[in-house]
Amino acid sequence: MFSPTSVNVQHQNHWSSNSSTPIQSILLVEDDPDLNLQLTGLLKEQKYHVISMFSGDDGVNAFQQQSFDLVILDVNLPNLDGFEVLNVIRSQSQTPVVMLTAYGAEEYRIQGLKCGADDYITKPCNFTEVSLRIEAILRRTQLIKQTNSASHLSDRELLLDKQTHTVTLHHRLDMEPIRLTPIQFKLLWTLIENREEVLTKPFLYQSVLERQFSQYDRALDMHLSRVRKRLIAEGMSNDRIQTVHGKGYIFK
Structure with missing residues (x-):
């Protein structure tokens, strides 16, 4: 488990070993140890740099110490719940946020979108869907960031x-x-x-x-x-x- 003090890499860039392209960095905040481990392994297999946290306050601390391309955030977290963490993120950044919600918890999905989440994924997770959703959001974000004549x-x-x-x-x-x-x-x-x-x-x-x-x-x-x-x-x-x-x- 990562502790907040171990994520002291605020200005660190992660680069692929065979190119000059930065590796995209994801913050995962999920208190279920098994799901956290599974998602972390899945994302690392997809060549993302992953920081995993298990509580809301640890997630906030990690976010404030390092720059991320995407945050995956569970709703039900100890100390600070997912909506409180999302509010902190949105007060500081427009980093894309994907909420993890339980199956059938429509009110949580609606609340998350109202608070500024970009998307949601229903648990139990379909890992293929997780990969596709993350890929789409990161691709979309990068396209929006690109400067062109129609800015x-x-x-x-x-x-x-x-x-x-x-x-x-x-x-x-x-x-x-x-x-x-x-x-x-x-x-x-x-x-x-x-x-x-x-x-x-x-x-x-x-x-x-x-x-x-x-x-x-x-x-x-x-x-x-x-x-x-x-x-x-x-x-x-x-x-x-x-x-x-x-x-x-x-x-x-």
Whole structure:
């Protein structure tokens, strides 16, 4: 088991032995010893650098000492629960976070997405699904981080900055920009890029979440609800993002 004091590598970079490409680093916080060991082994087989923690406060300490590309976070943790850890992470960083929730615990999944989680995985875990979800989120995050000529997008009162994942309202330039998670930002960017066009849920699942649409999966709805509420609270007109029942969403 790793102790907080053993993770003294805040500025350390991990590099693959046969290339100059940094190895992506994952923080796993799971108190079940067997599942923690299994997931750690799986991730290391996939060539990720993994730091494993077994409690919420140890997870927070590790996160504050080192930079991670992804956090996998159980909901039910000793000392600090997963939602408390997520709140600490979101107060400091937009690092992607995947929540581990028990089968059938829909209220936990909804709460996690509301608090800024990027995705969730249901326990007992399907390790193939875990690998694919992690790969998709890391790929999506890296693509968003890449700088290119289209680093800004503006539409009426909104100005999006792709490099910082922030949204500024033109009439509130003196205020702090609104910081979104990578998935929330990509969802808003996609809607604005396709303004006045109804984007179906299957399309958005593929282009934003990078997985197949399921009528029982509410992740997209929760991400969009979170974005809409935050922007409206900051002064965006409440009719800009509209739900087209039975089809999807449209940005006006």
